[in-house]
Amino acid sequence: MFRYQLLIEYLGTNYKGWQIQKKNKTIQGILQDKIRKLLKENITIVGSGRTDAGVHAIEQSAHFDLKNKLLNLDKFINSINHFLKNENITILKIRKRTSNFHSRFSAKKRVYKYFILNRTSSPVIEKNQVWHVRKKLDLDLMKLGAKKLVGTKDFSTFRASSCNAKSPIRTMDFVKLKSLNDKIEIHFKSQSFLQQQVRSMVGCLKYLGEKKLDLK
Structure with missing residues (x-):
C-alpha cells in the first residue's frame, strides 16, 4: 500500500464538521467520495482531527492509502480540485509518506x-x-x-x-x-x-x- 498526506483548505460554513455522517454533508464525506470516484479505489480518508460544524481550515492534514502508486502528484491535485470545484474545499498539497505516518497521531500540535x-x-x-x-x-x-x-x-x-x-x-x-x-x-x-x-x-x-x- 502507498500512503499519501493531503493538506486541505476549506470554508466550513455549509458543512456539518469533518466526520462522515449519514444524512449530513461533511468535509471527510465529500473528500472521500470525490477521491474514490477519481481514483476508482475504495479509499478511506483519515483526518488530523474532527473539526466542528462551521469551522474553517487553512492547512488541515489528512491521509489515505492506495493500492497503486500515484505517478503524477501535480496531476492528482489538479484533477481532484476540478472534482471539488463546486465545493468550498481545495487540496493545497499532496505528499508521499511512509506507513509510519498518521495524520492524527503524527500531529505534534x-x-x-x-x-x-x-x-x-x-x-x-x-x-x-x-x-x-x-x-x-x-x-x-x-x-x-x-x-x-x-x-x-x-x-x-x-x-x-x-x-x-x-x-x-x-x-x-x-x-x-x-x-x-x-x-x-x-x-x-x-x-x-x-x-x-x-x-x-x-x-x-x-x-x-x-x-x-x-x-x-
Whole structure:
C-alpha cells in the first residue's frame, strides 16, 4: 500500500464538521467520495482531527492509502480540485509518506484561531468568518482570563455533552489574544482538543469581556 498526506483548505460554513455522517454533508464525506470516484479505489480518508460544524481550515492534514502508486502528484491535485470545484474545499498539497505516518497521531500540535468582530455594525465581507459582538469587550480582562486556561487542566466544563474523549485532561500550550482595529484574534495551541472546547472557551472569554463573569 502507498500512503499519501493531503493538506486541505476549506470554508466550513455549509458543512456539518469533518466526520462522515449519514444524512449530513461533511468535509471527510465529500473528500472521500470525490477521491474514490477519481481514483476508482475504495479509499478511506483519515483526518488530523474532527473539526466542528462551521469551522474553517487553512492547512488541515489528512491521509489515505492506495493500492497503486500515484505517478503524477501535480496531476492528482489538479484533477481532484476540478472534482471539488463546486465545493468550498481545495487540496493545497499532496505528499508521499511512509506507513509510519498518521495524520492524527503524527500531529505534534494543533492551532485554532477564533475571530471576534467587536463593533456595532454587522459584518459583510467576513459574515461567516467572525463572531459579531456589538457590546464593547474588555480586552485586558479577557487576556487575564486566557492566562488561566494555559497549562494541564481538567476541561470538563468546556466539553460538549456528546464528547466521547476518554479523558477531559488537556494541556494548553498558549491562549493568546490580540486586537487590530475592531477585530479580536484568539489563538489556541494544544496537542489535542475536546469536542467544542475552543468554542466554549471563546464563549467564556466573551462573557468575561462583557463583565458577565467573575475572573475568580
